[in-house]
Amino acid sequence: MSIEVTNISKNYGTQKALDNISFSVKKGEIVGFLGPNGAGKSTLMKILTTYISADAGIATVNGFDVNKNQLDVQKSVGYLPEHNPLYLDLYVREYLAFNADVYKVTKSRIDEVITLTGLTPESHKKIGQLSKGYRQRVGLATALLHNPDVLILDEPTTGLDPNQLVEIRDLIKNIGKDKTVFLSTHIMQEVEAICDRVIIINNGKIVTDKKLDNLISADATQIIEVEFDKTVEDILIATIPYIVSYKNTNGSFWELTFFSEKDMRSVVFDFAQANGLRALQLNLKNKNLESIFREMTKN
Template sequence: MSIEVQNVSKSYGTQKALDNISFSIKKGEIVGFLGPNGAGKSTLMKILTTYINADEGSAAVNGFDVVADPKNVQLSVGYLPEHNPLYLDLYVREYLEFNAQVYKVAKSRIEEVIKLTGLTAESHKKIGALSKGYRQRVGLATALLHNPDVLILDEPTTGLDPNQLVEIRNVIKNVGKNKTVFLSTHIMQEVEAICDRVIIINNGKIVTDKQLEKLVSEIKEQIIEVEFDLTLDESLWASFAELTSYTNNKGTLWELNFATEVDMRPMVFDFAQQNNLKILQLNLKSKNLEEIFREQTKAK
């Protein structure tokens, strides 16, 4: 296994950041690690990268225990923390050369990671002159310098504009073809575009751990958005046995939730005809990862 976490707990004073969590990640997986602010995501990543120790339990990266063998863990991991630490007065190549010396890797590797992360055109500039998107690329290039087997990325696209987000996402997806990637993010579209598997943590506990495809396929709910030409008395919805809830979004626009996989649009057409209504628009909406996330992390 690339990452193994067994019964890990961590507290800060009276606040329990991680509460007896366990999971493992196989080599080559790209795993999205999701949770609301304060759920414990960064704490676990700091444990896996040997920055802090757990109070209880054990963790290993690439077969090396994070407490007993931290040096080999550090050599196995490329880590991009949430707040990307960079020397802004250094040039891109100068900064990478400094880190190459730390890792004792050949200078030829610098050119490889510059090309891999799309930094060629910016490599002659000072880091302080780069946009945030390119600074994130420098952070990724640094994490990749020693060619680690495992990438741990904590909120790698925070604060990026839509174009920068897509660019960094593509870089991560590209390097993830040959490495294990453990990725923390709040952007659900990012997970859907990149990840094979989703782990959701809430209040320090894992509430979901599934392959993304399986998670989406298990949804037994259907959402239909329909707009009629007239205002509707909501008591009429009582005729739908499978209707679990309905919302009047705006005037004659309704969102209907059905507890069934059967396509309910024909029944909505019949309903409109029976009540002398004309349908102006009818859309079948699929439940997405964002809605699953909200359900799994809402306050009990």
């Protein structure tokens, strides 16, 4: 296994950041690690990259124990933290040369990662002159310098505009053809576009770990959008059989959530008939990762 996590726990004072979590990642997988803010994502990534230690449990990267074989782990991992640490006064090539010396890799590798990450047009500039997207490319180039087997990326597309986001997404997907990629993000479309598998964590515990296709097809969450011909009070909406949650989106428009494999539009129609209402629109909203994520991370 590229990554093996067994019964890992981590506390910050009285706060339990990670609560006895376990999973493994095979070589060549691209895994999305999802969760709300404060769920424990960055904490686990810091443990896997040896920045901090767990309070209990065992974690290995490429077979190396993160506590006993820290240097071997660091050689095996390329890490892009959420806040990409860069020296803004250095030129791109100067910064990469500095890191190449740290990793003891040949200078020819600098040209390779510049080409791989699409930095060539900006490689003559100071990092401080680069856009956010190109700064992220510098971070990725640095993470790839020593040609690691595993890439751990914490929010790699935060703050990017739509064009930059697509470029970095495509870059990660291309890199994932040869390496194991473990990434954290809040952008569900990004996960749907590049990940093979999804692990969702909430309050320090894993709430699901499935192949992306299986997660979406197996989830029984159903969202129905309905427009009634009259204003309806919340207290009446709450009486609809099997309803899990509801939201008034605009006047007489409602978004109703059910947990059932049966098409619940008939239930909503019968509810309207029984209460002297007409359903002017009644649409089954397609399930996606975002709706599944919301349901699984409700507190």
